[in-house]
Amino acid sequence: MFISVRPQTLPGIIIAGLILVFMLAAMSALLVHSPEVSLSSLWRDPYYRHITAFSFYQALLSTLLSVGLAIPIAHALSRRYFFGKALLLKLFATTLVLPVLVGVFGLISIYGNSGLIAQLLNHFDYPLPFSIYGLNGILLAHVFFNLPFATRLLLQSLQRIPAEQHKLAAHLGIFHWHKFKLLEWPSLRQQLPNVAGLVFILCFTSFATVMALGGGPKSTTIELAIYQAIKFEFDLQSGALLALWQMFLCAGLAMFIQRFSRPVPLMNSVSRQTFILFSDNRFARCWDRFWIGAVILLVLPPLLMVIISGVNAQLLSMIFDSTFWKALGNSLFIAVCAACIALLAGIFILISSRFWRLRGLNFRADKLELVASIILVTPGIVISTGLFLLLRESSDVFSFAWLVVIAVNALMALPYVLKTLAQPMLHMAQQYDQLCASLGIFSWYRFKFIEWRAIRQPIVHAFAISFVLSVGDLSAIALFGSQDFTTLPLYLLQLLGSYQMQSAAVIALFLLILSVGTFALIEKLTLKKPA
Template sequence: MHSTPTKAPFSHPGWQLIPGQLIGLALLILVALGLGSMVLTAGGLDLSTVLNSRYLRGVVWFTVWQATLSVLLSLALALPIARALARYRRFPGRSALLRVMELSLVLPTIVAVSGIIGVYGRQGWATGLLNEWLPGNNWNLYGLNGILLAHVFFNAPLAARVMLQSLEAISPARLRIASQLGLRGWWLWRSVEWPALRSVLPGLSALVFTLCFTSFAIIMTLGGGPSATTLEVAIYQALRFEFDFPQAAVLAVIQLLICGSLWWLVFRQRVESALLPNRQVSHAVPLRAGRAQPLLAAALLALFGLFLLLPLLAISIRGLPALLALDAGVPIYKQLLPATGRSLLIALPAGLASVAVALMILASANRAKNPLLKAIPTTTGYLPLLVPPIVLGTGLFLLLRPGLGNQAQGWLLVALINSLMALPFVIQVLRGPLSSFDRHSLRVADQLGILGWYRWRRMYWPLLRRPMALGLAYGIALSMGDFGVIALFGSPGQPTLPVLLYQQLGSYQVAAAAGTGLWLLMLLVFIFGLLSAIGRPPAHQSKSRLPETTLEPEHA
């Protein structure tokens, strides 16, 4: 006689709603307390200060303008890249290109900027070639040109990954019909590809706009002056140098209103997207293509790969001699190793916390039946995109100021803010796989009482192993590359790796800065490689593959 498994206390599926709802409410309270303490310290909000200041009006306008241009350029480049990657899936180097695209998503901004300067700066490789081909050109990296270039470098791979996921999710039956009808060009785009991309473009545009709108390190290093100042930099200057809490609070509220309004419009459309596609087994579906199309796609992907690799190559070439030099004034290792320890001490807890919170938020949203209970956790998970981390950190610092007595408590606050900043990206990574479970299997598991640890071990872990490892890598990498929050709360005498790199660039230690940038890049590659190996399923488990779609040249 078989006995039904005994249900452990609080193992009923309904209890899975409670942690996510509590975390959602905690995030709301945390953001409210941070902003509230800022407003109370400022003595209230006076929006007329922005309306009456020509400089602040210019800051708001430039922030919106550069973010809009960055979105248009990033999406314009990402769309043909995603289409080429979706159609050609077996060319040499495809996997390496996807890995480089993943790395660019979490590459520390200050490191990438140093590489971009090495390629496109006054003494850069590309600038030298441009001066030979077009003498007397007025190219200048600093200002709007550099800001847009850096934003495209970071956000075009992100947009291409999201679009690629949508294109790869097109059903093989639909592709088979398109192949039988001989659709190509405009008709293939209109009938097959555009319907797959239409639902993700609003959310993707809002995400890229928000990332560019809240950009900090790029503007600090490539802005070039007061005429290229954004709200995030103006808030930092008001807090760090002017101690003007009223102005910082007003600018933070304006940023929250602009980004919040945009995301409110997106969430009204119930946009769903994820960075990691749900891979399924399928066979190849040949589609018609012109003779020149494979060559154009190859040239486009090669140029895009070169665009991503050149700054990384510049970092490597300049940084390797500095890492190999054992004695150059102050040995670089005496600075690197302590800074590495401090960065890992902050990044590891932040990454683990972001994955744990994301899992509970998504589990609660998937289990909820009520639309309000379903929306609370996922919506609050995106709050860190709307609230400036500098403002949130300053507000929490003011709130906890009597109790913050040592450096370790300050680092704990930085780790908390960094985990919140990584939360939206980790949610994006885990959302697709977690929502792809077969509903019938879940109902059968509920009826059989397979809950708690057994449910997690047998059902969730095999599918979430790789996405969780990728989400943890994102959380750790984003925290290790943080410059804004740690620059505000960190100690100059005890810098993390990004702060150390910024100090070296500011004191014109070019060789040491290149070595620090290369060290941080190598550390991130090692973390991604280690977590990728941990997240790889065992060899005896079958590996799923993406639906294959190939293009066959049309013969005359």
């Protein structure tokens, strides 16, 4: 059916078309290098069968631990008020976009073979009873990153329970387990499928975590196997075949999750709570303090160790190291470019989609946003692999490394921009669309005088998320990086691989300051009134 194109929708349609062409080009390169794609042959190969089973196994265990533990922690946080709670919740918001290798380094500093726990046990002549490398480390890292994320979403779900229902439960004498079962659990249960699905996808497509803590072939996932086949073995057909297999599994998982879940509103900050009435006693206080203390012990010590370990004898030498400044400059340039592209693309796409939504064409708007979010079912390493194979046929791959890394990072950040700005832009248009039309305010003037003032904070927040995600990304640069082209995450991985722990600690500290400092600066800027 022919779709009429209005000037307001043309930029968004063009951008969505370019994204679709970009993705199809990468997929076509994969298909060309996998002429004999057979799912049965994949399953008959014991190596493919092992990495597929391990990918599902570690993702399932990570999801059960992250979401299962998030339920009592979110419940405890919803009932307790203490000094530093707001700061703790802000810290929860940054773990999702914290550079993975920063968190990994912090975990190694505590739980590694030479970490803080191992040093304490050595004083008593006890060996470390576990190894952080392998499945143990992967699960620990996934829980470290995803438990705060799941807790925050479930806490928002509990906070959406009307205060009147808490008052009614208190009036009827419903407390403790019965209140949780009858009032709070139904609210949590509505969001659990979607929260668990999001965490499962994040763990299933995890790359940097498994790469740093995998511990050998026994703990290899599909995504890591793709990287190994292309980068080290130069087995293009196996890499392409695994990339297609990864895309097939991710698409199936996404459809399965969408079928059994409801959308979760991703708020920029936790909404202000009303006082929750409940029957308090010593057991309830000890129960809540245990879970709050447990999550604090999980999240804070690794980050503190990054700070403490980063201030060492190598700090000054790394500051004067030209490789460090080159990697820092590359990271900042890539992050700024990718964030700007993702933000502009997201705004133009949402302008088109909201134009249709205001006219009741929700299905058309959904399809447009779905095309822009296709990266959610196609991990960055898969797209990078397709582009690597595509460019390899026509020119020197590494001559286009800058453009490819920026494009992949922008594409990976785009869904976060859409999630952050979709509702604010739609609500703003519902309030001011007719007023702007009557006053003749359009295009750039409308954005400058109306939209920027109304939704300035979510726009800057979307930029911050895109920037931090790009700064800490390793999936694209892992394939296209070289001695002449490196970023801070790749440099950190190289230092960890060569066991230069003090130098790696300095890089981890800079990455932590860069990511958390960006969010703190953005928050301070958005609190100021626009001129």
